[in-house]
Amino acid sequence: MKGKNKKDAILYAAQEIFGRYGYAGTTVKMISERAGVAFGLVSHYFGSKEELFITAGVAIVEDLTEYLSTETRKAANGLDGIQTFMRSYLSYTLQHRNTFPVLLRCSPFSDVQIELDRTRIAVKFQQLLNVIRESVERGIEDGSIRSLSVDDTTTIVYSNIVGTVRTRFLSPYDLPNLYEETTDFVVRSIRARD
Secondary structure, eight states: OOTHHHHHHHHHHHHHHHHHHTTTTOOHHHHHHHHTSOHHHHHHHHOSHHHHHHHHHHHHHHHHHHHHHHHHHTOSSHHHHHHHHHHHHHHHHHHTTTTTHHHHHHSTTOOOOSOOOOHHHHHHHHHHHHHHHHHHHHHHHHTSBOSOOHHHHHHHHHHHHHHHHHHHHHSSOOOTTHHHHHHHHHHHHHBOOO
16 A cells, blocks of 8 residues: 555544444554554554544545535435435445444544544534535425424434434344334425425
């Protein structure tokens, strides 16, 4: 590996290891071994363990936001945008099951017991919420979503996603249709009444 490939390997390894063991349970040595690079190269590229943790989370959120923005732009109306967002988000978690859990550990909603400055990750999460907000606003305007508080609806939609993903990844419950049922529930809840 050379240059950027080593940096990418470290980032991917960090996403996997932090996602599996959390911040406190992860060491830089574990990441360097998983990436197949010298221990010192991790700090060369990323500085501190904290910086690597935040960078690992930010990278996933940026990729996810770009993907969701692209997918929701194809929606026929606002309600379809919410359904597309949810299906795409939940599908993304399964496609990236080895690295996505880093967001469960790094997000503003996580229960990390250490003091970390998660401002950068919070800003990135706000971008995810903005994608939902755009679909809610569009849906109210085009009549596919009933008249609701945009702020509350955006937060409730995202909270349902967060809860569903945490249940899927962090609980012993095996609910094979959880993602589909959650999406259907949210769509039914906000759909304009006939």
